[in-house]
Amino acid sequence: MKESITPRATDFSEWYQDVIDAADLAEHGPVRGTMVIKPYGYALWEATQKYLDTKFKETGVQNAYFPMLIPESFLKREEHHVEGFSPEVAVVTYAGGKELEEPLVVRPTSETIMYDVFSRWIRSHRDLPLLINQWANVVRWEMRPRLFMRTTEFLWQEGHTAHATEQEADERARQMLEVYQRFAEDVMAIPVIPGQKSESEKFAGALHTYTIVAIMQDGKALQFATSHNLGQNFAKAFDVKFTDESNNSAYVWQTSWGLSTRTIGGLIMVHSDDKGLVLPPRIAPIQIVIIPIWRDEETKEKVLKKTEELRDELSVFARVHIDARDGRPGEKHYHWEKKGVPIRIELGPRDVDNNTMVLVRRDNGEKILTEGKDFGKVEEALGDIQNNLYAKALARNEQKIKKVDTWDEFKQAIEDGFAVLAHWSKDAGVEQKIKEETKATVRCIPFNQEMESGKCVYSGEPSEGRVLFARAY
Amino acid sequence: MKESITPRATDFSEWYQDVIDAADLAEHGPVRGTMVIKPYGYALWEATQKYLDTKFKETGVQNAYFPMLIPESFLKREEHHVEGFSPEVAVVTYAGGKELEEPLVVRPTSETIMYDVFSRWIRSHRDLPLLINQWANVVRWEMRPRLFMRTTEFLWQEGHTAHATEQEADERARQMLEVYQRFAEDVMAIPVIPGQKSESEKFAGALHTYTIVAIMQDGKALQFATSHNLGQNFAKAFDVKFTDESNNSAYVWQTSWGLSTRTIGGLIMVHSDDKGLVLPPRIAPIQIVIIPIWRDEETKEKVLKKTEELRDELSVFARVHIDARDGRPGEKHYHWEKKGVPIRIELGPRDVDNNTMVLVRRDNGEKILTEGKDFGKVEEALGDIQNNLYAKALARNEQKIKKVDTWDEFKQAIEDGFAVLAHWSKDAGVEQKIKEETKATVRCIPFNQEMESGKCVYSGEPSEGRVLFARAY
Incomplete structure (x- = not known):
């Protein structure tokens, strides 16, 4: 590992990799593009799973598990889907000592295998809505891998639902996007921009794709999660039909929605600083680290006793870790700073005698002196850190997203590392040209904006509102 | 689905498949040998994960995640390992639109990829013990698939640890076997026989394999979970070394241990009856189902109100589900019986008027009348069902495991569907012959038995104790 963080x-880019190394979150696997998620990084994914799994179940979703190996022919049944995914798939051609008759695709996503099964599960309107989620690994071959952000294999959840009406499906797709937004903003303290994807950027096979977009510190955008209104595209390809109350047969309306380990990449890129990782308390595996400091055996015993008391008291409302290893306090201080633990408490013999302690906030370095058992201050500090990180990221978004009205402004802003809100006539050819000239793409057509007529920043054609352009991870 | 259960x-075998269908636990996937785990079946796996994950963490284990795709060359580094797994692996030869330079194996287990990484993580004795677990899917090509019991892809956890001494590694392997035994006996109500595997049955690459064996209702044995003392075999193959306190370099001592979705197959086979699934309360996704019964709108309102009150009161100590769907009570009764819910409460207008209710136990059909808010009886019934299922399975084990002393008795007992405890001299050739002649194999050399000298039931050679032979799933 390098001595210091770039x-x-x-x-x-180098800073990002250094933060991951220094916090011991993950490393590259032996096969190009793969990732080993180390225990501290995996704990972030476990916290993500715990929050989302509860929220999904509150909306009636049930977990299930579908096979990872999909007959190649399944992928080909929905024409846009196969076009989108074929170049990325890994294919098993050989198994059990023999060449397979039909190659099997390692799932890049599970629409095809799930909907083949759904076509047998769904018979009548009484079987609807069907609300299924799966926690799984998926494989998409990556040419430009980056830890968490783009890896050949990643972990995610994929929700898949089937409904009797178009409206109900669309509402479900938007509802799940909102669950993702609450997770991003309330748990990861990442303000996001919810919106719809352009036709060229939508999911291969979807009618509409909804997304939440996060802006990184370098002004690039990250697709944090997506939720798709699939219409009846897959229902028709996989013959997923139901009989309604009047005994008529009809195709179901479907949605799918996913959030992956790349959100951890976003978490790192949004909050961390030149000293290393910074974690919002609600997602932090360790919220408070206590470093006991002693001079000799006598003070060691006294300090350790107090440290354990303190841990037990703070554990009522926080995840607390004691670092009582041998080693210099300064080294431990840097160790936990690099790991982004929100609050550090260094406890020495004098603190024990005076019944005081000093909290140090990771987010802004502020020191807070507390006396006696004033744990309210500790709890308050955790809340403040969470809010502060969100407010900081929100302020940066406001600074990093520029409204531009001319093509020159557009190019300059993108070149200078901004995301931009600009008019665009929804012409796919123009979108493509903008991409070629600036590497910026339509990240979303935001839901929340004043409709404002204007002229496309590139073509001058009439436009009904601004869309978010940026370079993207 | 068939109308009735064989x-x-x-x-x-047909009964087993029918129980799974009737309870809606799982079905075959489109690729031979694969399985779709349906929500009710997956809930059993979630309960398994929740219990084990907590217990593992209590012993200091941390979760992590390693890539699923392993370079083929890794598998070949430990000679016994490659011999054991080569015939079963699925191989990716093509990815990202190109043929791969080196084929990639879909993990059948993760020793090789993890220990390649461990060799870089472990430097000094301060890095030991390293205690890692992973929840993952694995693929082993199955010629004779059976839902849960043998599927080409299955879900499991695999723990992998590294230690400074042989003794510590062996203790860890035995400690984790005990965690599995507690889970089998305390949660799944399945009495198991802990022991060691014979040389020919041990894990490919292990020094010793420990196992817990469960006996099914047909007298066949199921390997419920295994824990391996790997010695230094993999450490040498992957160069996993540490420097001890005297600055000497040494290979680590390792263990691995796993439990998979096949335990759900065991759960089904041990407790279920000709009416369908029977679940012990501690693993049951729904412990109590309430079926409201009404005559008209007026009684419907009254009964539903009481049902919801009851649900709220019982939910304090139990997982409760109300089945208020339209439909005949008799159909609902059979529906939940087939799903193995431990307690059924049918609540009608008269029960509401009299402030009484009748519990019906799934395990033995017993009806328990309770009056007022005597919920102690409900809680007691859940405990009784758990204990009764364990006691019944234990009594059956005693009846299904025969001590035999002659080769004729041995053959007859196996043919009649028993497991046997018989003397065997630990000669691998004899073990092979017994397998060929009876299809029975050494399931384990039990830990808990009186050492008793005798003569091998097949060869007459001297033996130090009895081992468990059975046909196996």
């Missing part, structure tokens, strides 16, 4: 201003 | 006495 500053963001020097090289943002 | 009785066990008619065809045990």
Whole structure:
């Protein structure tokens, strides 16, 4: 591991990799593009799973598990889907000591295998809505891998639902996007922009794709999660039909929605600083670390006793870790700073005698002196850190997203590392040209904006509102 | 789905498949040998995960995630390992639109990829013990698939640890076997026989394999979980070394241990009856189902109100589900019986008027009348069902495991559907011959038995104790 973390201003990509190394979150696997998620990084995914799984179940979703190996022919049944995914799939051609008659695709996503099964599960309107989620690994071959952000294999959840009406399906797709938004904003403290994807950026096979977009510190956008209104495209391809109350047969309306380990990449890129990882308390595996400091055996015993008391008291409302390893306090201080633990408490013999302690906030370095058993201050500090990180990221979004009205402004802003809100006539050819000239793409057509007529920043054609353009991870 | 469940006495295999269908637990996937785990079946796996994950963490184990795709060359580094797994692996030869330079194996287990990584993680004795677990899917090509019991892809956890001494590794392997035994006996109500595997049956690459064996209702044995003392075999193959306190370099001592979705197959086969699934309360996704019964709108309102009150009161200590669907009570009764819910409460207008209710136990059909808010009886019934199922299975084990002393007795007992405890001299050639002649194999050399000298039931050679032989799933 390198001794120090490359500053963001020097090289943002290198900084990102250094933060991951220094916090011991993950590393590259032996096969190009794969990732080993180390225990501290995996704990972030476990916290993500715990929150989302509860929220999904509150809306009536049930978990299930579908096979990872999909007959190649399934992928081909929906024409847009096969076009979108074929170049990325890994294919098993050989198994059990023999060449297979039909190659099997390692799932890049599970629409095809699930809906083949759904076509047998769904018979009548009484079987609807069908609300299924799966926690799984998926494989999409990556040419430009980056830990968490783009890996050949990643972990995610994929929800798949079937409904009797178009409206109900669309409402479900938007409802799940909102669950993702609450997770991003309330748990990861990442303000996001919800909106719809352009036709060229939508999911291969979807009618509409909804997304929440997060802006990184370098002004690039990250697709945090997506939710698709699939219409009846897959229902027709896989013959997923139901009989309604009047005994008529009809295709179901479907949705799918997913959030993956790349959100951890976003978490790292949004909050961390040149000293290393910074974690919002609600997602932090350890919220408070206590570092006992002693001079000799006598003070060691006294301090350790107090440290354990304190841990038990703070554990009522927080996840607390004691670092009582041998080693210099300064080293431990840097160790936990790099791991982004929200609050550090260094407890020495004098603190024990005076019945005081000093909290140090990871987000802004502020020191808070507390006396006696004033644990309210500790709890308050955790809340403040959560809010502060969100507010900081929100303020940065406002600064990093520029409204531009001319093509020159557009190009300059993108070049300078901004995301932009600009008019665009929804012409796919123009979108493609903008991409070629600036590497910026339509990240979303935001839901929440004043409708404002204007002229496409590139073509001058009439436009009904601004869309978010940015370079993207 | 078939109308009725084949009785066990008619065809045990068909009965097993019928119970799974009737309870809506799982079905075959489109690729031979694969399985779709349906929500009710997956809920059993979620309960398994929740219990084990907590217990593992209590012993200091941390979760992580390693890539599923393993370079083929890794598998070949430990000679016994490659011999054991080569015939079963699925191989990716094509990915991202190109043929791969080196084929990639879909993990059948993760020793090789993890220990390649461990060799870089472990430097000094301060890095030990390393205690890692992973929840994952694995693929082993199955020629004779059976839902849950043998599927080409299955879900499991695999723990992998590294230690400074042989003794510590062996203790860890035995400790984890005990966690599995507690889960089998305390949660799934399945009495198991802990022991060691014979040399020919041990894990490919292990020094010793420990196992817990469960006996099914047909007298066949199921390997419920295994824990391996790997010695230094993999450490040498993957160069996993540490420097001890005297600065000497040494290979680590390792263990691995796993439990999979096949335990759900065991759960089904041990407790279920000719009416369908029977679930012990501690693993049951729904412990109590309330079926409201009404005559008209007026009684419907009254009964539903009381049902909801009851649900709220029982939910304090139990997982409760109300089945208020339209439909005949008799149909609902059979529906939940087939799903093995431990307690059924049918609540009608007269029960509401009299402030009484009748519990019906799934395990033995017993009816328990309760009055007022005597919920102690409900809680007691749940405990009784758990204990009764365990006691019944234990009594059956005693009846199904025969001590035999002659080769004729041995053959007859196996043919009659028993497991046997017999003397064997630990000669692998004899073990092979017994297998060929009876299809019975050494399931384990039990830990808990009186050492008793005798003569091998087949060869007459001296033996130090009895081992468990049975046909196996």
